[in-house]
Amino acid sequence: MSIHPLDPVQALERMMLIRAYEETLIDLHGRGRAAGTCTSVGQEAAAVGVVSALTADDLILTNHRSAGHLLARGADPGRMLAEVMGKRDGYCGGKSGSLHISAKDLGVVLTSTIVGGELALATGVGLSRRMLGKPGIVACFFGDGAATEGRFQESLNLAAVWTLPILYVCENNQWQAFVHRKETMLADGIAGHAAALGVESAVVDGNDPLAMFDAASAAIDSIRRTGKPFLLEAMTYRLRGHFEPDDQAYVDRTELSHWRDRDPILCLRTRLEREGRLDAEGIAAIESRVRATMEAATAFADASPYPGLDALTTDVYA
Amino acid sequence: MTTMTVNDAISAALAEEMQRDPTVMIFGEGVATKRRDLLERFGATRVRNTPLAEGIIAGTAAGAAATGLRPVVDLLFAPFLCYAMDEIVNSAGKLRYISGGQFSFPMVVLAMTGAGWGVGAQHNHNVESWFVHSPGLKIVMPSTPADFKGLMKSAIRDDNPVLVFADIALGYSAGEVPEEADAIPLGKAAVRREGRDVTLVSYAKTVGTCMAAADTLAGAGIDAEVIDLRSLKPLDEDAILRSVAKTGRLVVVHEASRLCGVGAEIAALVAEKAFASLRAPVLRLTGPDAPAPASFPLEQAFVPQADAIVAAVRSQMGG
Numbered sequence A: 001m002s003i004h005p006l007d008p009v010q011a012l013e014r015m016m017l018i019r020a021y022e023e024t025l026i027d028l029h030g031r032g033r034a035a036g037t038c039t040s041v042g043q044e045a046a047a048v049g050v051v052s053a054l055t056a057d058d059l060i061l062t063n064h065r066s067a068g069h070l071l072a073r074g075a076d077p078g079r080m081l082a083e084v085m086g087k088r089d090g091y092c093g094g095k096s097g098s099l100h101i102s103a104k105d106l107g108v109v110l111t112s113t114i115v116g117g118e119l120a121l122a123t124g125v126g127l128s129r130r131m132l133g134k135p136g137i138v139a140c141f142f143g144d145g146a147a148t149e150g151r152f153q154e155s156l157n158l159a160a161v162w163t164l165p166i167l168y169v170c171e172n173n174q175w176q177a178f179v180h181r182k183e184t185m186l187a188d189g190i191a192g193h194a195a196a197l198g199v200e201s202a203v204v205d206g207n208d209p210l211a212m213f214d215a216a217s218a219a220i221d222s223i224r225r226t227g228k229p230f231l232l233e234a235m236t237y238r239l240r241g242h243f244e245p246d247d248q249a250y251v252d253r254t255e256l257s258h259w260r261d262r263d264p265i266l267c268l269r270t271r272l273e274r275e276g277r278l279d280a281e282g283i284a285a286i287e288s289r290v291r292a293t294m295e296a297a298t299a300f301a302d303a304s305p306y307p308g309l310d311a312l313t314t315d316v317y318a
Numbered sequence B: 001m002t003t004m005t006v007n008d009a010i011s012a013a014l015a016e017e018m019q020r021d022p023t024v025m026i027f028g029e030g031v032a033t034k035r036r037d038l039l040e041r042f043g044a045t046r047v048r049n050t051p052l053a054e055g056i057i058a059g060t061a062a063g064a065a066a067t068g069l070r071p072v073v074d075l076l077f078a079p080f081l082c083y084a085m086d087e088i089v090n091s092a093g094k095l096r097y098i099s100g101g102q103f104s105f106p107m108v109v110l111a112m113t114g115a116g117w118g119v120g121a122q123h124n125h126n127v128e129s130w131f132v133h134s135p136g137l138k139i140v141m142p143s144t145p146a147d148f149k150g151l152m153k154s155a156i157r158d159d160n161p162v163l164v165f166a167d168i169a170l171g172y173s174a175g176e177v178p179e180e181a182d183a184i185p186l187g188k189a190a191v192r193r194e195g196r197d198v199t200l201v202s203y204a205k206t207v208g209t210c211m212a213a214a215d216t217l218a219g220a221g222i223d224a225e226v227i228d229l230r231s232l233k234p235l236d237e238d239a240i241l242r243s244v245a246k247t248g249r250l251v252v253v254h255e256a257s258r259l260c261g262v263g264a265e266i267a268a269l270v271a272e273k274a275f276a277s278l279r280a281p282v283l284r285l286t287g288p289d290a291p292a293p294a295s296f297p298l299e300q301a302f303v304p305q306a307d308a309i310v311a312a313v314r315s316q317m318g319g
């Protein structure tokens, strides 16, 4: 299966779409039209870099901060907004809300908002790939907070012992809800834990989509070659609060401004401008496309009806 | 007909279903060691030992079930389900609904439960109603080898997560199993004995206790009907209501504790839907609100006994 090289201009556009989607959601929430959400603002590079390295055969498991992963996979922002607004045309018929959207036709399965739940399920998805002889690998996204849970060790250990084709992607955004990572772990990151379990790992600049793409491609190569799982740790930062609205009053201003300077969208855009690959006109064109997409998405979600009340008890049992 | 134990019936059901469907597999702590026949017949990819980590065992089953396999996991003793509760309740039970029906979870969780081995409270706890109370799950708790075989087969074929609780004391009990035993549908109770005067509703090992009590009662001219629920969810409400409509008296017997137990549900069901048929208050005989003791006499006292059932029925009959 060949891997598509990542076009940085397209990557930028996808990252800007993710940002615009989440800003739309924050705005809708502010106007009482949608429930609060966990955004991935600041983490768009990791999502776009890794997901772009996957093929259509690969499956994705993710967590409560999933919008970037879904949109990077090509999810329709209108159906995502509809889901968050509890509408019938949402990916899960409005039964998921923002926290656990899954989309089977995109290979986005089993999105869990029980922190660490996706780590527990990933081994099973990897096992079914192996046993059924399916070609794809499984990409499992989780946070540094999830890595402090026992399931992290259980999952990597079993995946290593059973040689399951799983790409573990830890988005180390330094925060675990309202607790800074440094309060809950002594190690600088979590990649070090992998070695003890016999799992190979790499640490990557999570704010650089090209670095993420390259590292993910190499990791996926290794998984396909050896059959063994691989852990990728993306060093990044959660630029907004845990759950909208959140004034971030508890965040160290110096730390925040350090990372704001490293905003992945800002950095990529500056770099492309400097390299002469994008000018003001090009940026304006992307911005207007993204705006139009989000306007259409909002209109779609607005127009979608709420589910009929009989949906309350459907889909409980197969 | 062949005679086999409950343990053998479970193995036979596993073997037949694994033979029938290549996506059926089993894993757990020591499964490949203890079910050597399955390992030899189906190989190490379909019969696997796991690390000692119930959460990842159950989570792996859920992930595998959602993406094309039909895993059976053996979590050994029911109290260990605490470690797997999240994966069973929050994932397997809920993700079908949360995903708007995109994914199904055809998996089976096996666990041993109940008194009889003196293994004490951390190995012996009847936790079935925790799961009955959780949406998306089905729960079976059979009492005979034939039912274990037939219900295991249905559980494996079912597209929902099914918990199968095996009462420890029944493991080596033997009974007749039809040669070509077919799947027994989930959610259908069995009438173990027909009677006119009182309905005894039970499941798992206390079904046998009810049968013994019914024998004694018969000696005193009291004709007890004994219903074996077999499945706790779906619950065969019709079988219960039909019987109570006939007898007018109900005693529910189970080993799990009383408060919010299955007996409470059945008493409420009868109060709602068959109140007019009742000739006496419904009674429940259950285990106490106490952890299970290890000491043999205490452990026996924990479990409802036949003479207590006889006394309860006599009190209902007015003396």
Ligand SMILES: Cc1ncc(C[n+]2csc(CCOP(=O)(O)OP(=O)(O)O)c2C)c(N)n1
Pocket (backbone or CB within 6 Å): A064, A065, A113, A114, A115, A116, A142, A143, A144, A145, A146, A147, A173, A175, A176, A177, A238
């Ligand atoms: C089992 C569990 N405990 C607590 C929570 C509440 N909670 C939701 S998100 C979160 C922080 C998770 O941190 P991390 O795994 O680093 O992911 P991030 O939010 O940073 O992306 C917490 C504690 C939860 N959803 N599940």
